[in-house]
Amino acid sequence: MSVVLWFDAEASAEQIKGQPNDINWLRCLPFIIVHVACLNLIWLGWSPIAVAICLGFFWLRMYAITAVYHRYFAHRAYKMNRFWQFFFAVIASSSAQRGPLWWAAHHRNHHKFSDTDHDLHSPINHSFWWSHVGWFLSNQAYKTDYDVVPDLAKYPELVFLNRFDSLMPILAALGMYGLGELLAATHPELGTNGLQLVVWGFCVSTVLLFHSTFTINSLGHVWGKRRFNTKDQSRNNGWLALLTLGEGWHNNHHRFAVSARQGFYWWEIDISYYVIKLLSFIGITRELKPVPSRILLEGKQHAKNASSQQKGEIGESK
DSSP states (O other), X not given: OTTGGGTOTTSOXXXXXXXXXXXXXXXXXXXXXXXXXXXXXXXXXOOHHHHHHHHHHHHHHHHIIIIIIIIIIITOOSBOOHHHHHHHHHHHHTTSSOOHHHHHHHHHHHHHTTTSTTOTTOTTTSOHHIIIIIHHHBSTTTXXXXXXXXXXXXXXXXXXXXXXXXXXXXXXXXXXXXXXXXXXXXXXXXXXXXXXXXXXIIIIHHHHHXXXXXXXXXXXXXXXXXXXXXXXXXXXXXXXXXHTTTTTBHHHHHHSTTOSOSOOSTTSOOHXXXXXXXXXXXXXXXXXXXXXXXXXXXXXXXXHHHHHHHHHHHHHHO
């Protein structure tokens, strides 16, 4: 059954056995294989085109995760028509971070229980290892909670992607192999081939994407500054925002989660929002939810008070 679940995420009503925090290593073997496969770089080497495709596919799928899985599916921060919804869901699904309904359901529950005992990947209540990747491999995190995503479950094409969540990663890897062989035949001067592009374009790119995304869980609640007094320990971190195209403004996000932008102020770089806004000019995205002015004023006032308090403490120390 663990092997069947590689291909059909809902193969049986009795999918998960054992304790909730147990890791079924056989079921998680594809995740491990993708990591180990990166070692093939030792033998396959590199080429400029392979590295460029690796980075390009990384950023494309990072956008699909942050702007589509997260801001669109989980929070409904803007609207798209059904075609574009499916189009971007396919790209995000190739990230091997499960299906759109699973992702949205898990994230909605995260906001509901953030940094409490019911938050599966809180670094406040769990170890770094667990909050970074252990939760993703656990029995408890496996099932899709359809009760919290009825708005998404009405689309059969999204349910299909969610059930057969390994399909798009497999097709992406095969596509990389085909592209590499095509380039080897037509442009041998590029120095690449099918296997090299599978390793660089899919395996390395996907592993980088895994751990970049996971930093928001493991580091986004412990490293950075808190502009807003939220009920959890979410923090803003500019470095994580650059790495994840805007997701590092995590304290902002937990203060007002349904906004299309997470960099609330002009100096907070939020590349995902810039792309969402750009797509709105050509009609792909629409009805982007803004940050209310009262939230912006609250953040500025909190920063002003914190600055005044810090200056007072410095004065007292002198």
